[in-house]
Amino acid sequence: MGTAIYYFSATGNSLTVAKDLAANLGEAKLIPITKAIKDLSSQNFDIVGIVYPVYMFGLPLIVADFFKQIKLKPQTYIFEVATLGGAPGLSHTQAKNILKERGLCLCAGFSVVMPGNYTPLYGALPLEKQEEMFRKEKLRVNTIVNAVKAKKCGIMEEKPFLANFILNKLLYKGGTKQIPLSGKNFWAADTCIKCGLCAKVCPVDNVEMAEGKPRWLSHCQHCMACLQWCPVEAIQYKKSTLGKRRYHHPGIKAEDIIKQAQALDG
Numbered sequence: 415m416g417t418a419i420y421y422f423s424a425t426g427n428s429l430t431v432a433k434d435l436a437a438n439l440g441e442a443k444l445i446p447i448t449k450a451i452k453d454l455s456s457q458n459f460d461i462v463g464i465v466y467p468v469y470m471f472g473l474p475l476i477v478a479d480f481f482k483q484i485k486l487k488p489q490t491y492i493f494e495v496a497t498l499g500g501a502p503g504l505s506h507t508q509a510k511n512i513l514k515e516r517g518l519c520l521c522a523g524f525s526v527v528m529p530g531n532y533t534p535l536y537g538a539l540p541l542e543k544q545e546e547m548f549r550k551e552k553l554r555v556n557t558i559v560n561a562v563k564a565k566k567c568g569i570m571e572e573k574p575f576l577a578n579f580i581l582n583k584l585l586y587k588g589g590t591k592q593i594p595l596s597g598k599n600f601w602a603a604d605t606c607i608k609c610g611l612c613a614k615v616c617p618v619d620n621v622e623m624a625e626g627k628p629r630w631l632s633h634c635q636h637c638m639a640c641l642q643w644c645p646v647e648a649i650q651y652k653k654s655t656l657g658k659r660r661y662h663h664p665g666i667k668a669e670d671i672i673k674q675a676q677a678l679d680g
């Protein structure tokens with residue numbers, strides 16, 4: 415019974431949307447996907463929302479795995495919300511297909527544009543642009559809440575036109591194969607103050623501290639949390655992030671992101 419909002423978030427955009435949904439849907443439980451994926455016992459919720467960032471035009475690996483494993487009643491009203499920097503890709507179609515194969519129905523897939531956080535390609539947007547997006551996010555959440563309360567079905571906020579399809583196939587299928595090992599391309603500059611925050615915020619415990627410096631393991635999600643939350647911007651990805659402005663949502667604290675990793679420990 416009741417409502418559950420599951421989330422995965424590295425820089426706080428998806429967590430903000432998840433929190434706003436939970437607050438407006440009333441009595442909703444907010445659950446990190448990192449925790450839920452460890453306990454896959456059957457869930458009895460009437461309404462289930464899943465909030466996540468778009469990665470490479472599709473679902474983050476951990477979110478795809480979650481869709482493949484979550485146990486829900488067939489009559490559950492399932493919706494999902496993708497936060498993204500502007501290129502939606504086919505994450506809703508991907509989620510819908512995974513659920514369909516399992517006899518479950520995705521009722522609605524919503525998209526919320528937020529500041530992009532993929533620093534290897536671009537730096538953070540100017541603050542005024544970010545604030546404009548945050549204002550629009552509140553309005554989008556209101557629309558989504560109304561649709562969910564009315565249990566609307568058939569909403570799919572993506573454009574599966576040809577270019578999108580090709581990008582998803584080429585970039586997603588090709589790119590995601592490299593993701594778990596992509597940690598080997600992160601490094602800490604000499605300005606690293608050895609605070610260990612990069613290891614703490616990693617939602618999947620892929621960063622450990624060795625002799626005071628971060629070391630990346632082999633189950634990376636490529637989420638950029640380690641790089642974005644570093645208080646002295648010492649963490650880099652190859653050379654492509656040098657000199658680029660970092661980003662995390664101003665309404666979310668590192669502690670909120672750390673909770674996802676703590677969920678891994680039980």
Ligand SMILES: Cc1cc2nc3c(=O)[nH]c(=O)nc-3n(C[C@H](O)[C@H](O)[C@H](O)COP(=O)(O)O)c2cc1C
Nearest residue numbers: 423424425426427428467470471499500501530531
């Ligand atoms: C590895 C990676 C890939 C991304 N790929 C896309 C993409 O294909 N399209 C897009 O619009 N945004 C993309 N983004 C941006 C994020 O989807 C967006 O900033 C999201 O709101 C971040 O959510 P979070 O703060 O909850 O982690 C990507 C970000 C990362 C880290």
